[in-house]
Amino acid sequence: MPLAVAAHGTLSDESLARIPSAGADFDIYKGKLLAPILIPRVPGTPGSQAAQQHFVRFFQEQLPAWEIEWHNSTATTPATGDKLIPFANLIFRRDPPWAAPGDVARLTLAAHYDSLYRPEGFIGATDSAASCAMLMHVARSIDAALTAKWEAAKASGQAGSGLEEERGVQIMLLDGEEAWVKWSATDSLYGSRALAEAWESTPYAPLSTFASPLGSISLFVLLDLLGARSPSVPSYFQTTHWAYQRMASLEQRMRKLQLLASATAKQFLPDFGKAMTQFGRGFVEDDHVPFMARGVDILHLIPHPFPPVWHTMADTGENLDISTVDDWAKIVTAFTAEWMDLDSLLPTIPAQHEIRETAKTEL
Numbered sequence: 001m002p003l004a005v006a007a008h009g010t011l012s013d014e015s016l017a018r019i020p021s022a023g024a025d026f027d028i029y030k031g032k033l034l035a036p037i038l039i040p041r042v043p044g045t046p047g048s049q050a051a052q053q054h055f056v057r058f059f060q061e062q063l064p065a066w067e068i069e070w071h072n073s074t075a076t077t078p079a080t081g082d083k084l085i086p087f088a089n090l091i092f093r094r095d096p097p098w099a100a101p102g103d104v105a106r107l108t109l110a111a112h113y114d115s116l117y118r119p120e121g122f123i124g125a126t127d128s129a130a131s132c133a134m135l136m137h138v139a140r141s142i143d144a145a146l147t148a149k150w151e152a153a154k155a156s157g158q159a160g161s162g163l164e165e166e167r168g169v170q171i172m173l174l175d176g177e178e179a180w181v182k183w184s185a186t187d188s189l190y191g192s193r194a195l196a197e198a199w200e201s202t203p204y205a206p207l208s209t210f211a212s213p214l215g216s217i218s219l220f221v222l223l224d225l226l227g228a229r230s231p232s233v234p235s236y237f238q239t240t241h242w243a244y245q246r247m248a249s250l251e252q253r254m255r256k257l258q259l260l261a262s263a264t265a266k267q268f269l270p271d272f273g274k275a276m277t278q279f280g281r282g283f284v285e286d287d288h289v290p291f292m293a294r295g296v297d298i299l300h301l302i303p304h305p306f307p308p309v310w311h312t313m314a315d316t317g318e319n320l321d322i323s324t325v326d327d328w329a330k331i332v333t334a335f336t337a338e339w340m341d342l343d344s345l346l347p348t349i350p351a352q353h354e355i356r357e358t359a360k361t362e363l
Contacts, residue, residue, distance in 0.1 A: 008246075009341045011334060016254055018346040019330045019337070021261075022137045026325055028125075028317030033058070033136050034325075037129040038317040040122060041115040043176050043190070044085045051113050051132075052088060055173055058136055059092050063143050067093045073194035078187050079117055079180035087114075087176040087191040092139060095168035096150050098160045102208025104168040105218040107339050109135050109332065112177035112191070112224065112287055116311065123316045126307050128177075130227035130320055134329040135171045141333045142169070145345035166209075167218070167340060174287050177224075189287055196290035214294055219243055221299045221335075222288045226328050228307035229321035230264045235271035236300050238279040243299045248272040250334045260330065262323040268331070301332075 025033040036054040040047045059066050069091040074084040095104045111131035115124035123129070146169075153159040160166075176190030199213040210216040219240065235244040248269035254260050255267075288298040309315040337346060 008339055009343050011250070011338045011343050013253070013257060015337065015343050015346050016250070016257060016259060016334060018349055019254075019259070019333050020137075020141050020349050021326050022133070022329055023326075025137070026133060026322050026329075028320065028322070031133075034130065034133040034317070037113065037132055038123055038125060040120075041113055041124070041129075042117050043087050043114050048088075048114065048175070052090060055090055055092075055113075055132070055136070059139070063092075063139055065094060065143065065147065066139065067095075069093065071191075071195050071198060073191065073198075075176075075190050075194075077117075077180040077190075078182075085176075085190075087194065089175055089191045089195050090173045091170055092173075093168060093170040094139075094143070094146055096153070096159070096166050098154070099166040099168070100205065100208065101213075102204025102210050102216070104166045104216060105210070106168045106170045106216050107336060108170050108172060108217045108220045109138060109336065110172040110174060110220060110222045110287060111135055112174045114175050114178055114191075116178050117180045119313055122311075122313060125315050125317050125320050126225050126227040126309060127311070127315055128224050128226070129317075130325050130328075131223035132173055134223060134226070134325065134332060135173070137329040138333045138336055139169075139171055141329075142337055142340065142342060142346075144347050145337065145342040146340065148345045149340070149342060169336060169340060177287050183285070188285070189290060192287040193290045196294055200294055214291070214296065217291065217296050219299060219339075220288055220291050220296050221332070222286060222301065223328075223332070224286055224300075224302045225306055225310065226301065226303070227320045227325045228303070228309065229262070229324055230266060231268050231303040231307075231324065232266065232305075233269050233301050233303050235269075235274050235279075236283045237298055238276055240297050240299045241271075241274065241276075241279070243297075244269065245272055246338065247299070247331060247335045250338065251331050254330065254334065260327040262321065262327045264324075268324075268328070301328075 025031045041051045071089040111128045116122040174191045179188045
């Protein structure tokens with residue numbers, strides 16, 4: 001067990017200014033992160049397989065230090081009768097290189113990548129292709145800083161000393177969130193239900209800090225229905241209002257520093273000052289439910305009300321507000337960097353002339 005738990009640091013203004021924009025990678029037609037996901041992604045179809053290949057190829061080629069884990073399951077659905085439908089969750093993880101798997105507390109960032117079975121051809125840009133692209137950007141933005149942090153710890157002799165809690169980060173891209181006919185306890189959340197059950201029943205080695213992969217989740221941050229203009233995301237859970245406040249504070253600071261680009265007069269996260277007496281028992285059912293039922297702390301980033309395009313054929317890339325998509329990616333990156341104590345370790349953003357020269361070289 002760690003001898004002490006280090007407090008999360010605060011990102012300086014200089015570090016906030018180093019949080020990169022995704023730029024052209026969020027272009028809906030040619031963007032390297034977002035465009036390949038803007039296709040129908042019904043579980044078990046070629047579109048779903050194409051999305052999976054896109055995610056895996058990105059991490060294998062650009063972020064090889066991240067561990068890739070597949071979690072596969074099958075289930076029948078009310079729409080497909082006795083046919084078993086495959087569901088594939090993808091987990092991308094970076095832990096301190098010296099730490100045993102059962103000794104790492106992991107910030108967990110999640111989104112679902114599947115799209116509705118009907119109407120046929122449904123894209124689901126806010127639901128939730130944009131969130132998946134955001135999380136890919138988060139991973140890319142913190143990767144070099146994580147390497148620098150852990151190399152410095154090894155050089156100083158502090159690696160594995162037990163003086164601090166070992167922290168890692170994992171990104172979960174979940175399959176089968178959508179109902180096939182009508183939302184119910186059995187017709188929804190196919191991938192997350194299977195994963196939460198599997199992780200709860202998978203023991204870590206004896207004497208590990210955590211009993212199971214489920215227990216190692218320090219906070220489960222779920223992104224859904226993000227990408228429409230002027231979202232308003234409430235603080236849903238009193239138990240994690242502190243985490244909501246941390247993210248809302250980062251948004252406030254980034255707006256004050258003019259680091260966000262979306263044209264909105266409102267905070268994305270307006271409930272910073274929500275009183276404890278204002279929390280009720282209501283929440284939006286989503287991929288967090290199987291984890292929350294097993295005691296995991298949840299921060300749910302889903303707007304209320306839902307975007308007007310929700311579950312309509314209008315939920316396409318053309319109806320995303322790309323400035324909002326990019327701002328969400330920067331806010332979640334800042335939250336992750338602060339959680340992982342990466343202040344002063346984030347790389348300097350290249351000047352525009354350097355970006356242009358790099359682009360010429362690639363051409």
